[in-house]
Amino acid sequence: MTSEPARPGRTKYVLFDVDGTLIDAMSNQRRVWGTWAQRYGLDADEVYQVALRTRPMETFAQVAADQDPRECLAALHELEDEDVRSGVYAAFDGALDLLQGLPRGSWALVTSNYEHRVRGRFLRTGLPVPSVIVDAAAVEEGKPSPVPYLQAAARLGASPESCLVIEDAPSGVRSGLSAGMTVWGVNGAVAVEGVHRHFDSLRQAVPHILAFASGPHGNAAA
Incomplete structure (x- = not known):
């Protein structure tokens, strides 16, 4: 409506x-960031704590500085869109x-x-x-x-x-x-x-x- x-x-x-x-959406956000962190071999809890304080591109710069931030963002968006479709x-x-x-x-x-x-x-x-x-x-x-x-x-x-x-x-x-x-x-x-x-x-x-x-x-x- x-x-x-x-x-x-x-x-x-x-x-x-x-x-x-x-x-x-807190549990959803934690789950999305946890899955994202696993893809890059990172500690899920540490990544999530950074993500709570920063915007995504700033998060990537802190926790995955050696990765292409555009690829990091694309992966995050994919996970977020899937969560909207299937998450609780x-x-x-x-x-x-x-x-x-x-x-x-x-x-x-x-x-x-x-x-x-x-x-x-x-x-x-x-x-x-x-x-x-x-x-x-x-x-x-x-x-x-x-x-x-x-x-x-x-x-x-x-x-x-x-x-x-x-x-x-x-x-x-x-x-x-x-x-x-x-x-x-x-x-x-x-x-x-x-x-x-x-x-x-x-x-x-x-x-x-x-x-x-x-x-x-x-x-x-x-």
């Missing part, structure tokens, strides 16, 4: 990260209620992954798909640059100060903050540095996100 374009006069918008925020995915508790409860045209996805994978995962988990998805191919600078979130706001016709970013990772939080947006963190026992509010789970955040999106009033950072 695809949501409709933004309605005239909307004043509040919500921009979501995907992996770790709406979709629980789950949406975080509250994700479906939240996305179905948001006003149409009031939200977007901002992901470091690729749109076709996001659509595949949303199809597998039954989540609705918005009209705006900003993926890795849509921007030259990924998170923690503000560019991805600024592009999403522009495509929604929203000002940065009217946007609420929902994130789980430090790079995404920095991206939203540097874009001049309100940023809330979810799905972590400890708050990511800089967030305006933190919730241990997405489910906890659902009523607050819906309240933010329902109208122009209220203090998002409270």
Whole structure:
């Protein structure tokens, strides 16, 4: 299902990260990177720890500097695409209620992954798909640059100060903050540095996100 374009006069918008925020993909990511590491004779746990902190090309430079990074990336993409087709995915508790409860045209996805994978995962988990998805191919600078979130706001016709970013990772939080947006963190026992509010789970955040999106009033950072 695809949501409709933004309605005239909307004043509040919500921009979501995907992996770790709406979709629980940690075990999938670990499995993909583990298989990739085996192909290159590398320690899977060590590779995954680097991959958690860096983008793929930076990961390859650290753990497989003697390999062609383009071949490394092609192998990773092959494994990720296969995982979308055959892996087991789950949406975080509250994700479906939240996305179905948001006003149409009031939200977007901002992901470091690729749109076709996001659509595949949303199809597998039954989540609705918005009209705006900003993926890795849509921007030259990924998170923690503000560019991805600024592009999403522009495509929604929203000002940065009217946007609420929902994130789980430090790079995404920095991206939203540097874009001049309100940023809330979810799905972590400890708050990511800089967030305006933190919730241990997405489910906890659902009523607050819906309240933010329902109208122009209220203090998002409270």
